[in-house]
Amino acid sequence: MIAMNRDMYDMKHVLRYSLLVMAVLLCQACTGTDPQDITEERTTTIYLQLPQPDAGTRSISPGYEDELQLLESQIYTLRVILLSQAGTNKSTTINRLFKDVDSDARLVIENVPVGVAQLYVIANEASIGQDYSDIANLQKQVVDVNGSRKVLITDTGNRYFPIRGSELLAAEKKKGLPMSWMNKNLTVSKDMTIDVALERCVSKICMQIQNDFSESIKVTEVSFGAFFGNSFYLFREGALDVPDQTYKEQVYDQSVDYPIAPNESEVLICYFYPSFARTSDVEASPYTIGFKTEHGEYPKMAFLDSDGKPYNSIPRNKQININVTLSGATHVNIDFEVVEWTERTITVPDFE
Incomplete structure (x- = not known):
């Protein structure tokens, strides 16, 4: 006490x-x-x-x-x-x-x-x-x-x-x-x-980047789609409860410099406001992630749930685990998982 x-x-x-x-x-x-x-x-x-x-x-x-x-x-x-x-x-x-x-x-x-x-x-x-x-x-x-x-x-x-x-x-x-x-x-x-x-x-992204190359690589850019907002309700009353707002992309380049040894991993963690950025099933999902290394550019890929469907929102107090495996000039495998925080x-x- x-x-x-x-x-x-x-x-x-x-x-x-x-x-x-x-x-x-x-x-x-x-x-x-x-x-x-x-x-x-x-x-x-x-x-x-x-x-x-x-x-x-x-x-x-x-x-x-x-x-x-x-x-x-x-x-x-x-x-x-x-x-x-x-x-x-x-x-x-x-x-x-x-x-x-x-x-x-x-x-x-x-x-x-x-x-x-x-x-x-x-x-x-x-x-x-x-x-x-x-x-x-x-x-x-x-x-x-x-x-x-x-x-x-x-x-x-x-x-x-x-x-x-x-x-x-x-x-x-x-x-x-x-x-x-x-x-x-x-x-x-x-x-x-x-x-x-x-x-x-807020919500949280925890991303593990795995290097499957036989030599070290350096991640020079990590880019996310337009699901980063600038507002939220201080007290949540519903399951999602996110205000209408304009979302923007988030790119980390100048401040990103991740050398990853062969067969090793690095972790990137990011906190952001809860979002509801995809309000229609006919529009492309903004919940995406892409990378750049000295070996090439890995284009943005959509977050997919266990059923292979894209996300339309990320509530507060949730954590998104992203496992990324980089191999080949532009080959990337990504697994997504949303868990309780x-x-x-x-x-x-x-x-x-």
């Missing part, structure tokens, strides 16, 4: 709103706290439990992948936002930030009114350039999508993602990967425990 590191505790009262309006943090807070409205008995406790992730990656370069697996599960900041309806004419907003949350941590949130509430949990918000110390920053990102209120994150110019694993490790200030979870229909009761399953807001499991004890 670690001590709670509390950066901010913000409790504000507002005029009564319907929970529909409160949903997705649209309440407009004003200052003021009436101690008699919130008693010490109304508390919640959050238990954070983080098992080692099973990323489904083949152990090709253990040092590199082990470092990344640790970083993938690291929680540098954990923000808890709770909206509660307290009594007949008041609402309460709690906005609290915890830093450097370790496994087996026990986080405590006190003075949470009993009754109907909504709970939002965000890990590593700085990894997508956000700071929700002021709840208004989150409210500005709320959009209406078919009658549902969602928090839309737009990464203009793709400043934060996609990002390669080597870039993530080399960052001077580590920010981790964005994760989130919410419960919009929570009923707070005395001493209750709430299970929170944080999931990463283990959820972060958090236990949130409760309110009274």
